Amino acid sequence: MTAQLEQEDGVMQEYDVVVVGGGAAGLSGALTLARARRSVLVVDAGRPRNAPAEGVHGLLGREGISPAELVERGRAEVRSHGGQVVSGEVDAVVRDGEAFAVALSEGRRVRGRRLLVATGLVDELPEVEGLRERWGREVVHCPYCHGWEVRDRAVGVLATGPMSVHQALLFRQWSRDVVLFSHTAELSAEEAEQLAATGIGVVPGEVVALETEGERLAGVRTADGSVVERQVVAVAPRARVRAGFLAGLGLGAVEHPSGVGEHLPSDTAGRSGAAGVWVAGNVADPLMQVGAAAAAGAAAAAGINADLVAEEVRRAVAAHRTRERTADGGVLSGR
Known part of the structure; x- marks a missing residue:
């Protein structure tokens, strides 16, 4: 886990992963990453798509649970594994070296090595x-x-x-x-x-x-x-994704093949067209139910963690080779 300095309210300046959106997909991804001992921040605006519904249905083990209770349970699970969840919105994201600078609506900024976008969508009736x-x-x-x-x-x-x-x-x-x-x-x-x-x-x-x-x-x-x-x-409402904050990365919504509205394209693992950015849930597929969105969040998180591990291994190998060359040079010069 990356060691960080803390801001006044406990939010750190840098994270392994910043998750934008705290519904089923975002919280499931955050939980998977926190359990992988990654530093994780979830930024959630508190406007879930299914808020008007009395209950979530078809979710094994949680049939009929209210959307609000599901979110509260998810937040508690993420926090219990060391993840952080804050209320707010992301205004913009830009690249900052090998990481991302994430600007929040209240003026705060954090950095994330990777980004998981799970902002969902708005149903236009x-x-x-x-x-x-x-x-x-x-x-x-x-x-x-x-x-x-x-x-x-x-x-x-x-x-x-x-x-x-x-x-x-x-x-x-x-x-x-x-x-x-x-x-x-x-x-x-x-x-x-x-x-x-x-x-x-x-x-x-x-x-x-x-x-x-x-x-x-x-x-x-x-x-x-x-x-x-x-x-x-x-x-059948038209789906409009919440993705304007990604414009600085060259990512934007396109029409979903089904004709129901917009989505952010990705591969089957949730990897978007921008390096270091994954998407999950309704922002990637407007037809996903809650269970599928949660599964997509977990799958994207596994992909993110694997990508971070690969990066860390590359750095470790490079450092190891440098040490080996330095050691060899020292022995030769001593002869």
Whole structure:
């Protein structure tokens, strides 16, 4: 572990790894690195993508745990192994010799030999009245995350992009009462046939609002004033990654192959196109669930540690060779 000077609040000036983002991917990566006896700092803005959800689902051993509790448990585990977690945002990252200079929003600066980016993404929802207010409750996006909880209810799928028909076909697995609101999308003949063959109705016209009765969702209103009774609305939001602070490294978001929005490209181990920078979680793949994001964070951390070990071995070998040459020269000159 790298020996460091401490700043006033205990945050050191330099770390083996700075992790940007403290969700499942970032904390899992930080835990793996801390257990490898690396000095680790996690900088987290405290805005997890799944904050509106009541629980995290499909996570083995933690089914239904609240997103806030999962984060608190993760932070405690990282700290118990010597890692540090601070609240804040990263404004910019630039190269500083063989390391990275990381500028935090409150004016503090730290250095990291390596960088793990796990900042996640922002879900950009359609401008439909009442949609955002019910996001994470009766308005959902992932059948594997929420399908069991909304099983056998009347589901309406709001067509917003290339994944919408696929989304409707998936939700049909959990409910026999599924309709697709075409909204502003145009269905291909093949898509229309698939929906008809599986008993999924299509409601034409733009959706303008969600209707409620008391505290519950009651229906979906279209531009012509019609209201279709629905208990759940599924929507595929556009993913926008949090990555502006990487501009100084030449890294930027590109379109994800699925068409759902942006991501930061990487190889299968999480290594980005910038040397020394790894990415993990939804910032790399917007389709990842929590379990997959945590696994990706651990895999990226293992890659980072291996890279650091390789660097340290190269330096040790170079130093060893220097000592050997010095020793040989001393013996020769003494003859």
